Amino acid sequence: MLLQVSxxxxxxxxxxxxxxxxxxxxxxxSVEEGEYIAIMGESGSGKTTLLNTLATLDxxxxxxxILNGQDLTIIKENKLAEFRRTHLGFIFQDFNxxxxxxxxDNIFLPLVLGRQKVRxxxxxxxxxxxxxxxxxxxxxxxxxxxxxxxxxxAIARALITQPELVLADEPTAALDFKNSExxxxxxxxxxxxxxxxxxxxxxxxxxxxxxxxxxxKDGRIFHQLYRANREASKFMQEISMTMTNLLGTEVR
Amino acid sequence: xxxxxxxxxxxxxxxxxxxPFGLSSVVMFLMNLMIATILFSPSLKKLPGAxxxxxxxxxxxxxxxxxxxxxxxxxxxxxxxxxTKEFGLYNILGLKKRHIVRISxxxxxMMFLATVVAGTVLGIILAKFxxxxxxxxxxxxxxxxxxxxLAVGIVTAIFACxxxxxxxxxxxxxxxxxxxxxxxxASKGEKEPKSRIIxxxxxxxxxxxxxxxxxxVVSPLDALTKFFIxxxxxxxxxxxFYMSFTIWLLKxxxxxKNYYYQPKHFITVSGMLYRMKQNAVGLANITILVTMTFxxxxxxxxxxxxxNGFLGDYFLRNTLINVNTTQQRSIEFxxxxxxxxxLALNNKIVYELSNRLTGAMNxxxxxxxxxxxxxxxxxxxxxxxxxxxxxxxxxxxxxxTIAYPAVGRFHESNVRFWNHTFKVKEKISEIRNFPSTSMxxxxxxxxxxxxxxxxxxILDDASKAAGNRYKMGYDTTISADLTAKDAKKFQKVLxxxxxxxxxxxxxxxxxxxxxxxxxxxxxxxxxxxxxxxERYDDMHEQMTSFAGGFLFIGLILGFTFILxxxxxxxxxxxxxxxxxxxxxxxxQEVGLSKDEVRQTIRSQVLLVxxxxxxxxxxxxxxxxxxxxxxxxxxxxxxxxxxxLTSIGTIAVVAVIYYLIYKQTSRAYYRIVEx
Ligand SMILES: Nc1ncnc2c1ncn2[C@@H]1O[C@H](COP(=O)(O)OP(=O)(O)OP(=O)(O)O)[C@@H](O)[C@H]1O
Ligand SMILES: [Mg+2]
Numbered sequence: 001m002l003l004q005v006s007x008x009x010x011x012x013x014x015x016x017x018x019x020x021x022x023x024x025x026x027x028x029x030s031v032e033e034g035e036y037i038a039i040m041g042e043s044g045s046g047k048t049t050l051l052n053t054l055a056t057l058d059x060x061x062x063x064x065x066i067l068n069g070q071d072l073t074i075i076k077e078n079k080l081a082e083f084r085r086t087h088l089g090f091i092f093q094d095f096n097x098x099x100x101x102x103x104x105d106n107i108f109l110p111l112v113l114g115r116q117k118v119r120x121x122x123x124x125x126x127x128x129x130x131x132x133x134x135x136x137x138x139x140x141x142x143x144x145x146x147x148x149x150x151x152x153x154a155i156a157r158a159l160i161t162q163p164e165l166v167l168a169d170e171p172t173a174a175l176d177f178k179n180s181e182x183x184x185x186x187x188x189x190x191x192x193x194x195x196x197x198x199x200x201x202x203x204x205x206x207x208x209x210x211x212x213x214x215x216x217k218d219g220r221i222f223h224q225l226y227r228a229n230r231e232a233s234k235f236m237q238e239i240s241m242t243m244t245n246l247l248g249t250e251v252r
Numbered sequence: 253x254x255x256x257x258x259x260x261x262x263x264x265x266x267x268x269x270x271x272p273f274g275l276s277s278v279v280m281f282l283m284n285l286m287i288a289t290i291l292f293s294p295s296l297k298k299l300p301g302a303x304x305x306x307x308x309x310x311x312x313x314x315x316x317x318x319x320x321x322x323x324x325x326x327x328x329x330x331x332x333x334x335x336t337k338e339f340g341l342y343n344i345l346g347l348k349k350r351h352i353v354r355i356s357x358x359x360x361x362m363m364f365l366a367t368v369v370a371g372t373v374l375g376i377i378l379a380k381f382x383x384x385x386x387x388x389x390x391x392x393x394x395x396x397x398x399x400x401x402l403a404v405g406i407v408t409a410i411f412a413c414x415x416x417x418x419x420x421x422x423x424x425x426x427x428x429x430x431x432x433x434x435x436x437x438a439s440k441g442e443k444e445p446k447s448r449i450i451x452x453x454x455x456x457x458x459x460x461x462x463x464x465x466x467x468x469v470v471s472p473l474d475a476l477t478k479f480f481i482x483x484x485x486x487x488x489x490x491x492x493f494y495m496s497f498t499i500w501l502l503k504x505x506x507x508x509k510n511y512y513y514q515p516k517h518f519i520t521v522s523g524m525l526y527r528m529k530q531n532a533v534g535l536a537n538i539t540i541l542v543t544m545t546f547x548x549x550x551x552x553x554x555x556x557x558x559x560n561g562f563l564g565d566y567f568l569r570n571t572l573i574n575v576n577t578t579q580q581r582s583i584e585f586x587x588x589x590x591x592x593x594x595l596a597l598n599n600k601i602v603y604e605l606s607n608r609l610t611g612a613m614n615x616x617x618x619x620x621x622x623x624x625x626x627x628x629x630x631x632x633x634x635x636x637x638x639x640x641x642x643x644x645x646x647x648x649x650x651x652x653t654i655a656y657p658a659v660g661r662f663h664e665s666n667v668r669f670w671n672h673t674f675k676v677k678e679k680i681s682e683i684r685n686f687p688s689t690s691m692x693x694x695x696x697x698x699x700x701x702x703x704x705x706x707x708x709x710i711l712d713d714a715s716k717a718a719g720n721r722y723k724m725g726y727d728t729t730i731s732a733d734l735t736a737k738d739a740k741k742f743q744k745v746l747x748x749x750x751x752x753x754x755x756x757x758x759x760x761x762x763x764x765x766x767x768x769x770x771x772x773x774x775x776x777x778x779x780x781x782x783x784x785x786e787r788y789d790d791m792h793e794q795m796t797s798f799a800g801g802f803l804f805i806g807l808i809l810g811f812t813f814i815l816x817x818x819x820x821x822x823x824x825x826x827x828x829x830x831x832x833x834x835x836x837x838x839x840q841e842v843g844l845s846k847d848e849v850r851q852t853i854r855s856q857v858l859l860v861x862x863x864x865x866x867x868x869x870x871x872x873x874x875x876x877x878x879x880x881x882x883x884x885x886x887x888x889x890x891x892x893x894x895x896l897t898s899i900g901t902i903a904v905v906a907v908i909y910y911l912i913y914k915q916t917s918r919a920y921y922r923i924v925e926x
């Protein structure tokens with residue numbers, strides 16, 4: 001087992017009011033190596049909160065997250081950055097590329113921060129380039145790229161550290177339909193090579209490319225679906241049905 | 253009325269945006285008002301040397317006005333940039349651009365009124381305080397500084413013009429942008445700047461020319477004329493230096509992969525390179541302002557502090573009397589007059605020099621040209637006089653001379669006057685019982701020759717070359733200690749006598765013929781001059797009031813420059829903080845710890861802190877050579893003292909600069925870590 005999440009709870013309390021928001025409530029699930037999991041839920045259901053907790057960007061109120069036998073919730077503050085750098089890869093909704101760096105340097109960024117040798121950085125990049133089709137982009141600046149291109153660069157940056165787990169937060173939200181499709185296919189391919197991916201989304205289309213979908217509502221996980229060997233479009237129908245039936249909402 | 257409400261609400265709501273602008277506005281107003289109040293004060297006319305002082309104040313006011321204009325534009329553009337989004341929103345919500353312009357003009361008018369009111373009130377309070385300070389500096393106690401409506405009126409008028417300019421700028425910039433652009437703000441990406449070797453070289457060459465001009469000044473007057481040219485070259489060079497040379501350097505660092513791909517260098521180099529274009533102007537501004545502060549303060553402090561030393565060099569005794577005839581006749585005359593009036597001259601030192609030749613010295617050739625750049629005054633001294641002053645015997649052949657360059661340099665091995673040539677046997681650096689400085693702005697060269705027979709033909713030639721009708725000869729300087737009472741009486745008595753070379757000394761009944769106002773030209777000289785009379789105390793008072801006024805203006809300007817620097821740095825930090833905020837968030841997500849973030853910021857900030865100071869110190873190093881010459885225009889040769897005061901001022905300014913940086917960095921951290 002790669003990742004074990006048990007009894008996770010997150011309560012937000014703003015400084016100025018007594019009011020508490022329970023964002024996560026007794027969330028437990030586990031992830032095997034090589035899995036591709038989508039966590040689905042409507043807006044405000046706690047998806048981002050969950051992902052941030054897994055990403056060590058946020059500490060849970062209760063519960064534990066164990067990655068390869070190490071409890072992430074008890075890592076010391078000053079070791080967190082290094083941990084993220086070496087074990088996790090991130091893909092964000094709005095790409096989060098640095099304007100000050102060229103595309104190549106953006107991809108190198110986590111390795112540079114990890115004081116990796118230049119030769120190794122270049123070797124790894126060389127392997128990623130054909131897979132992600134970014135050869136022409138390397139010498140450009142981020143502002144010259146389209147959304148889809150940016151997201152491919154962001155994926156390259158997530159993969160170059162060869163992370164145990166890639167975390168993606170609504171990676172298709174800022175893309176148009178065609179680019180979304182391309183990106184989802186790309187993530188599937190990456191997963192086929194053995195890379196474990198965990199993605200949160202509120203889009204049934206995006207979720208349908210995963211191998212397993214967890215449903216979250218009001219901070220609780222209460223259902224899951226396996227794709228098995230189905231076509232993505234078939235799987236999507238079931239996901240939509242589940243959303244409408246179980247959650248009582250229309251899926252967009 | 254609606255717009256007035258909207259405008260005043262805007263100011264109140266985004267006070268953090270308006271505050272720096274308002275602050276710079278009030279401070280600039282205040283500084284201008286200070287100088288104007290003194291300039292238009294009725295008691296200024298009572299000061300000795302009021303004309304000079306008023307001229308200095310006028311110059312100070314001009315510099316400040318130009319500075320205030322530039323600075324207000326800078327501040328206002330910064331304010332505008334931060335408010336484009338707000339204006340864009342108004343536009344989309346249905347306000348026409350015309351209305352937005354009206355709002356921004358109303359805002360400016362409110363700021364203007366606030367500036368005038370606050371500036372005047374603060375001005376009245378501060379004037380009293382500054383006045384005491386000024387009195388202390390120039391050592392006058394009857395100077396009464398009053399609140400002057402005229403000064404307020406003039407400064408208000410100046411600022412009305414500046415604000416009018418700002419309104420025009422606001423109008424243009426709002427009309428030029430489309431509403432979407434207004435809304436989108438300045439978040440456009442920017443291509444990495446190209447390194448332009450030619451510009452880099454041009455910058456370096458420009459700096460080199462400026463520096464070269466500074467290093468090669470030969471005389472005080474030369475420094476005065478070259479100063480502004482050198483300043484222009486250096487300003488231009490500084491700007492190009494930051495715009496191209498630093499980019500070139502950063503690019504080179506980036507090319508070196510093993511250096512560049514290290515966490516610290518990676519972020520710093522790429523970050524600096526990314527914003528070097530906008531940074532260049534800011535850094536150049538800071539550098540120039542810091543240099544200006546150094547130069548202004550070092551010059552004025554140096555001038556003020558070197559008065560005593562200078563007067564000490566000039567006055568061998570507390571009184572100097574110069575009589576326009578030979579030593580023998582002068583002594584006889586002075587002793588006789590002193591005895592008749594019962595006056596005591598103690599510790600007398602007497603020496604005789606030839607009348608002064610003024611012209612250009614080129615490769616040891618004296619030319620009868622009044623060329624400012626290398627104007628040199630030459631006096632001849634006989635070997636006998638030298639021996640009498642120093643007690644040392646010297647032997648000179650007919651065509652030999654000993655050179656004493658009291659002011660300026662002299663390296664030639666021959667010196668030639670028309671067709672009389674002397675071989676320079678020796679160069680000396682002092683003469684005992686002889687002043688080592690003069691009251692002239694030009695260089696001063698003393699040539700010691702064997703006897704008067706060698707001197708007279710040259711004097712005759714000089715007289716002919718100048719087309720004079722009178723004969724040139726000798727004058728005698730008598731230094732002695734006199735009590736204040738005796739000195740006063742003596743000066744009065746002597747003013748009745750007229751002396752001209754070998755003509756008989758005449759006594760006239762009307763001393764009221766004011767010699768300075770007598771414009772008979774040559775005829776005046778022929779009619780004879782009264783002996784000149786200089787007192788240490790008079791001169792000290794006069795120079796202190798001049799240099800004190802100078803220092804006062806220097807301090808006000810220096811203070812304003814520092815304040816300008818502070819505001820520019822503050823603006824820089826705020827705008828960069830806002831740009832960097834997102835970058836540092838991303839970096840933390842990707843795997844940079846908080847501590848590392850802080851380290852990176854510090855090294856980036858430190859570099860930007862040290863660069864302008866370092867460049868400004870280098871600039872100043874070259875300016876120092878000029879300043880030294882410029883000050884010797886008022887008469888100083890004390891290199892060490894000037895160096896010391898300069899280092900002192902630099903240290904003080906650097907400390908203030910550091911404190912400013914510390915303080916404004918906090919604003920940066922607050923934004924980035926929010
Ligand atoms: N920093 C915070 N402080 C207080 N409450 C928060 C904070 N972050 C999230 N919440 C609350 O926690 C709940 C879950 O938020 P979360 O951002 O995880 O939702 P989400 O599923 O990602 O929604 P969306 O699909 O809109 O992104 C919401 O009710 C939200 O208001
Ligand atoms: Mg979310």
